[in-house]
């Protein structure tokens with residue numbers, strides 16, 4: 297199997313990776329980690345020095361104790377010479393002070409490190425996700441994006457805040473302790489060296505088995521978030537279709553999966569942790585028994601035995617801690633795999649390196665032999681040729697799924713055609729800078745999305761830096777001013793607060809005002825299907841007319857009343873334009889639009 301199965305977010309939900317894939321995932325996580333650590337490397341090295349000094353000072357303790365007992369004490373007893381004892385005690389105190397001061401510096405420094413890295417990562421994930429093309433967002437659910445930004449980064453925070461420093465300090469402490477023991481009395485180190493063999497195999501077993509379980513746990517935790525987010529964002533549909541019970545059941549199943557994955561992880565710990573303890577206890581017993589014999593034979597001094605016992609105990613102390621932090625380490629490495637996968641995703645719609653300037657756009661739009669499909673299997677637009685002169689208002693009608701929104705998305709460059717070109721004023725959209733494209737072409741979608749903030753903020757989005765006068769003028773132009781003034785705080789009303797809640801028609805008017813203030817050359821409007829009452833519809837209709845004046849417009853018309861304000865109507869079916877003409881021409885004809893229109897007229901009568 298190749299590594300293509302784990303490129304980007306592909307294979308994210310799997311936990312059965314081949315060796316090759318696992319290696320690729322590790323490399324990807326590592327290179328992300330490296331790139332995060334690179335800007336803080338100086339602090340990182342300093343922190344490493346500090347922790348090495350602190351641990352060395354800490355490990356010196358038992359050796360000094362042995363010296364104190366065997367040398368210092370005997371000098372006091374035999375020669376009444378207090379000096380060696382005093383020197384050793386002073387050195388002991390000094391190492392304790394150095395060790396704790398350095399530890400304090402280390403704690404602070406590692407906290408700064410972890411915070412800096414996390415802020416960097418959070419920003420990267422946010423920016424990257426935001427910049428990814430629509431094709432990514434339409435396939436990767438928002439719940440999974442949220443899981444990456446929240447629970448995965450939170451897991452990394454746990455590791456960086458506590459785990460990694462303990463992990464590193466633990467490894468150092470073990471290495472130094474073993475080194476000190478070997479230097480002090482190599483024979484006492486022998487049981488320790490032997491104990492390392494079962495400890496190694498136990499750890500390897502734990503590492504291999506737990507990796508899979510941790511991956512599973514992360515996948516299930518992301519699934520929980522996805523379910524939660526989907527239910528809450530679609531809460532209206534949930535209520536309308538009485539989906540609560542079914543959702544509860546499927547949520548309970550997801551919770552069960554998550555619990556099961558965690559149970560497996562905990563069970564592994566239940567073997568690993570006591571296993572290590574048993575090895576530790578046997579080693580300590582061996583050191584003590586062997587040492588006692590040697591002390592009895594006069595081959596070893598009591599102080600050295602005490603130090604050897606202390607070192608052996610200390611050697612296993614961090615090992616247990618390591619097992620604990622291995623948890624957060626494994627958890628974090630599978631989180632890192634997923635985050636690095638998302639960061640590996642590339643935007644499919646990219647800005648050109650040398651864009652063609654667009655100085656005074658006129659609004660001439662051309663589709664030249666455009667072929668497009670969201671994936672290789674299904675082609676939505678087989679071959680589209682469409683020429684729209686500047687300033688024309690087009691109404692796009694057709695059966696659902698005909699490809700109307702797809703056509704609009706290509707004009708807004710949410711996607712690029714697989715073949716052919718879409719051009720504005722004879723410049724291929726691929727050659728336009730993002731800022732020129734966004735200024736020239738604005739798409740008002742059906743959802744009329746409002747961001748948190750005031751009514752003014754929401755209209756002002758269309759033109760960064762717009763004055764209050766401009767905002768009000770655009771609201772007046774599209775007929776939104778009157779209802780805004782009736783809101784509790786007028787233009788300052790928070791659209792997400794009670795009282796600031798707006799109706800579908802009002803939202804639509806606000807998005808018209810937003811588009812009006814942006815003053816684009818080309819306006820694409822996916823008209824809301826929500827049926828408005830007659831006065832609201834009139835209001836929206838009037839707003840629409842003002843909005844459309846003097847620009848090229850493509851309206852995906854769901855209301856046939858809208859069609860009357862268009863210069864030209866296009867009827868689409870299966871990705872092709874089957875009728876093209878003025879509303880009058882088409883109504884007078886015998887085609888699909890004529891029958892649609894007469895049915896609509898009959899329904900009004």
Ligand SMILES: Nc1ncnc2c1ncn2[C@@H]1O[C@H](COP(=O)(O)OP(=O)(O)OP(=O)(O)O)[C@@H](O)[C@H]1O
Pocket residue numbers: 434670671676694695696697698699700701702703
């Ligand atoms: N993100 C997507 N990924 C894959 N296929 C898609 C995607 N969006 C739309 N399609 C498919 O493309 C075809 C055209 O969809 P499109 O949304 O353009 O139709 P439409 O004419 O706008 O329909 P409606 O009037 O219902 O909005 C449909 O068959 C649809 O299933």
